[in-house]
Amino acid sequence: MNQSTSPAPSRRSDATRKAILDAARERFATDGYDRATIRAIAKDAGIDPSMVMRYYGNKEGLFAAAVAIDLHLPDPASLTRDDVGRALVTHFLGMWEKNEVLTALLRVGATNQAGAERMRGIFGDQLLPVARRVCPDPEQASARAALVSAQLLGLALTRYVLRFPPAVDLAPEEVVAWLAPTVQRYLTAPHPA
Amino acid sequence: MNQSTSPAPSRRSDATRKAILDAARERFATDGYDRATIRAIAKDAGIDPSMVMRYYGNKEGLFAAAVAIDLHLPDPASLTRDDVGRALVTHFLGMWEKNEVLTALLRVGATNQAGAERMRGIFGDQLLPVARRVCPDPEQASARAALVSAQLLGLALTRYVLRFPPAVDLAPEEVVAWLAPTVQRYLTAPHPA
DNA sequence: GTTGTAGGCCAACAAGTGTTGACATCCATG
DNA sequence: CATGGATGTCAACACTTGTTGGCCTACAAC
Numbered sequence: 001m002n003q004s005t006s007p008a009p010s011r012r013s014d015a016t017r018k019a020i021l022d023a024a025r026e027r028f029a030t031d032g033y034d035r036a037t038i039r040a041i042a043k044d045a046g047i048d049p050s051m052v053m054r055y056y057g058n059k060e061g062l063f064a065a066a067v068a069i070d071l072h073l074p075d076p077a078s079l080t081r082d083d084v085g086r087a088l089v090t091h092f093l094g095m096w097e098k099n100e101v102l103t104a105l106l107r108v109g110a111t112n113q114a115g116a117e118r119m120r121g122i123f124g125d126q127l128l129p130v131a132r133r134v135c136p137d138p139e140q141a142s143a144r145a146a147l148v149s150a151q152l153l154g155l156a157l158t159r160y161v162l163r164f165p166p167a168v169d170l171a172p173e174e175v176v177a178w179l180a181p182t183v184q185r186y187l188t189a190p191h192p193a
Numbered sequence: 194m195n196q197s198t199s200p201a202p203s204r205r206s207d208a209t210r211k212a213i214l215d216a217a218r219e220r221f222a223t224d225g226y227d228r229a230t231i232r233a234i235a236k237d238a239g240i241d242p243s244m245v246m247r248y249y250g251n252k253e254g255l256f257a258a259a260v261a262i263d264l265h266l267p268d269p270a271s272l273t274r275d276d277v278g279r280a281l282v283t284h285f286l287g288m289w290e291k292n293e294v295l296t297a298l299l300r301v302g303a304t305n306q307a308g309a310e311r312m313r314g315i316f317g318d319q320l321l322p323v324a325r326r327v328c329p330d331p332e333q334a335s336a337r338a339a340l341v342s343a344q345l346l347g348l349a350l351t352r353y354v355l356r357f358p359p360a361v362d363l364a365p366e367e368v369v370a371w372l373a374p375t376v377q378r379y380l381t382a383p384h385p386a
Numbered sequence: 387g388t389t390g391t392a393g394g395c396c397a398a399c400a401a402g403t404g405t406t407g408a409c410a411t412c413c414a415t416g
Numbered sequence: 417c418a419t420g421g422a423t424g425t426c427a428a429c430a431c432t433t434g435t436t437g438g439c440c441t442a443c444a445a446c
Contacts, residue, residue, distance in 0.1 A: 153349015
């Protein structure tokens with residue numbers, strides 16, 4: 001996957017490692033940090049709990065490995081100022097639908113300090129450059145990025161975590177149609193004071 | 194507090210009961226359901242863990258009692274169609290700032306089935322009538338209420354749970370200025386399809 | 387074929403959990 | 417004063433948790 005950081009060790013246990021990570025992501029996404037027990041994850045992966053410890057050290061290490069992911073935000077330079085809202089909402093919706101990593105991260109972040117910090121890092125580091133590029137006043141960039149985060153994470157919360165039925169039932173295109181103007185306004189409109 | 198449903202028993206243990214509930218709310222709000230242990234709550238309240246069981250049956254009962262609250266949403270009939278956005282945002286912000294009940298509810302709802310359902314009930318039951326009253330097409334009321342929930346809960350999530358610094362630093366008036374138009378649009382603007 | 391090492395399982399530990407029952411103590415009522 | 421229920425403490429229960437170390441097995445290198 002990432003040849004530059006790891007020289008492709010290709011161990012014999014790679015299948016097991018992957019099974020553990022997959023099971024961990026699913027458990028963290030549905031149960032949160034505390035109720036996702038190592039025993040349950042190991043059982044899902046079809047191996048012994050002690051293997052989890054051997055490969056990931058401890059539960060924190062397992063969680064860190066399970067949610068080590070990149071948002072792959074579009075390059076800020078490639079965004080046109082007028083379409084940034086729609087582009088962001090579409091991209092984020094795709095990321096949430098693709099797999100359970102972000103759901104796991106959000107659910108854990110709600111009760112776990114490390115999870116919250118990781119969420120903060122991801123959204124801060126990735127969204128801030130976009131905001132800095134397109135928003136009128138650079139000093140407001142972080143506040144505007146926070147507003148965008150609030151809107152995007154709020155949708156994810158109601159749709160993927162709390163599962164409000166009307167939020168779950170919204171078609172992706174409808175979500176984009178409603179949210180894109182909001183995000184666009186938070187990023188590029190003049191301060192409403 | 195509520196004379197119509199309970200004839201003011203005024204037991205000798207009322208102070209203890211209140212201490213337990215206060216400690217429980219604080220623990221649930223900061224730690225979530227699983228890590229808010231009965232022992233820790235009892236210690237905060239300065240009494241024995243067994244008292245919690247005696248007065249609230251079990252942990253679920255304690256949680257239910259701790260988050261039994263009313264949003265006190267303004268009467269839909271009293272809302273003017275053009276100010277509903279600002280009125281809702283202002284009201285919700287006040288509720289979140291007032292005490293930790295909603296923070297506890299949100300944090301627990303992220304990992305606990307009962308908590309999520311309670312959150313769903315509160316926002317569904319209280320926001321839907323407002324949406325039904327002010328939105329143009331009654332069939333879209335639930336979808337529009339969900340969008341409003343997403344925006345409001347997203348702000349609460351980033352500000353009170355994940356504590357993104359720029360979201361925490363926003364002044365209340367600024368939050369209202371930014372979010373009110375969004376909520377207003379979700380409720381009263383024509384469908385953007 | 388021997389051997390070293392990685393993969394895997396099993397049993398156990400120490401700590402912490404919700405929960406329970408037995409016992410002490412206060413206080414209002416008879 | 418006596419008495420009974422409410423208030424409170426203490427110790428323990430059964431269970432689950434993360435984590436550890438010992439042991440067995442397969443496989444690749446020599």
